[in-house]
Amino acid sequence: MDTQRRKFIKQLGMGAMGIGIAGVLPQPIQAFTSMETRYPISLAQFSLASEFFSGKHNILEFPARAKNEFGVNIVEYVSMFFSGKETDATFIKELKTRASDAGVTNHLIMVDGENIADLDSAKRMHAVESHYKWVEVAVELGCTSIRVNLGSMEQEASAEDVAKAAVDGYGKLLEFGEKHQLDIIVENHISHSCNGKWLAGIMKQVNNKRAGVLPDFGNFCVKRTKPATLDIAGYMATKCLEEYDKYLGVEELMPYAKGVSAKTHKFDAQGNEIEVDFVRMFEIIKKSKFKGIVGIEYEGGLMYSMGQPGYLSNEDGIRATKKLIEKVA
Numbered sequence: 001m002d003t004q005r006r007k008f009i010k011q012l013g014m015g016a017m018g019i020g021i022a023g024v025l026p027q028p029i030q031a032f033t034s035m036e037t038r039y040p041i042s043l044a045q046f047s048l049a050s051e052f053f054s055g056k057h058n059i060l061e062f063p064a065r066a067k068n069e070f071g072v073n074i075v076e077y078v079s080m081f082f083s084g085k086e087t088d089a090t091f092i093k094e095l096k097t098r099a100s101d102a103g104v105t106n107h108l109i110m111v112d113g114e115n116i117a118d119l120d121s122a123k124r125m126h127a128v129e130s131h132y133k134w135v136e137v138a139v140e141l142g143c144t145s146i147r148v149n150l151g152s153m154e155q156e157a158s159a160e161d162v163a164k165a166a167v168d169g170y171g172k173l174l175e176f177g178e179k180h181q182l183d184i185i186v187e188n189h190i191s192h193s194c195n196g197k198w199l200a201g202i203m204k205q206v207n208n209k210r211a212g213v214l215p216d217f218g219n220f221c222v223k224r225t226k227p228a229t230l231d232i233a234g235y236m237a238t239k240c241l242e243e244y245d246k247y248l249g250v251e252e253l254m255p256y257a258k259g260v261s262a263k264t265h266k267f268d269a270q271g272n273e274i275e276v277d278f279v280r281m282f283e284i285i286k287k288s289k290f291k292g293i294v295g296i297e298y299e300g301g302l303m304y305s306m307g308q309p310g311y312l313s314n315e316d317g318i319r320a321t322k323k324l325i326e327k328v329a
Helices: 003-012 027-033 045-054 059-070 089-102 121-130 133-140 159-179 195-208 231-237 246-256 278-287 299-304 314-328
Strands: 039-046 075-078 105-110 143-149 183-187 211-214 223-224 241-244 260-264 294-298
Touching: 003 241, 039 045, 039 314, 045 059, 045 075, 045 299, 045 314, 059 075, 059 089, 059 314, 075 211, 089 105, 105 133, 121 159, 121 231, 121 299, 133 143, 143 159, 159 183, 159 195, 159 260, 183 195, 183 260, 195 246, 211 246, 241 314, 246 278, 260 278, 260 314, 299 314
Parallel strands: 039 075, 039 294, 075 105, 105 143, 143 183, 183 211, 260 294
Antiparallel strands: 223 241
């Protein structure tokens, strides 16, 4: 099995898959992204996942492509697409230079790795320490934060037990983030974290200024069938058995939001996302007084690459998502 695809399931274990206050953003960002929407817009690298999995796209080319092809000058990276080069200082310096030369701001890194909410204290601490390098890389790139997960696809434990472990592991990682003046934010991504009330409860317990969440419109499945095969196709074939109310979940998470992931899959003839009411979502966001960055995360490109009907290509899906955000925001 392809190493990248194996990592996708083992590390990500999720859906198929920073603070950015407009008033303090560099002027080029405000000028470029705020003309049609009240929120600066970023592009998540995972929107081009099929190209990175296949090796068609080079991460060094991502910032310029985001700006030149999609008109977005803020980017979000994904840890697995660094392909082990995150410890290569020359590579990181080159990526930073490429982004700067393109007039693009590095916003965050979505980190998928060991489980910082593992019930085993030794494994949990090891997982926390495995994230340290990503904090350092994010700082070097000029990012505002890294996004982490609480839990794993394999973990089967009560919400109470995982919460206790999560507060401990996340709290320790936040201490490291504080030393580097970097935010550590959590996405509703796996198992119990897909329950908005549960994740909001973690934020209340850690009570740390560096803590926060990245509400994702599409990740509220709290119970899913097991994949038949450990590859992307196997995971995509799973079905959600129980879903948390996505609108309630976003509402519960917005008080702690340091970013928003506007995930999309399919669009109707009018350009609306068929699984998520974006108008309703953005009313919730506006009501919360959120002033940060909204990220484009188009996931339908993965299905398109596997020949599934009804999905747009990566490029068309990204453009459709951007247009929809601009329309409703």
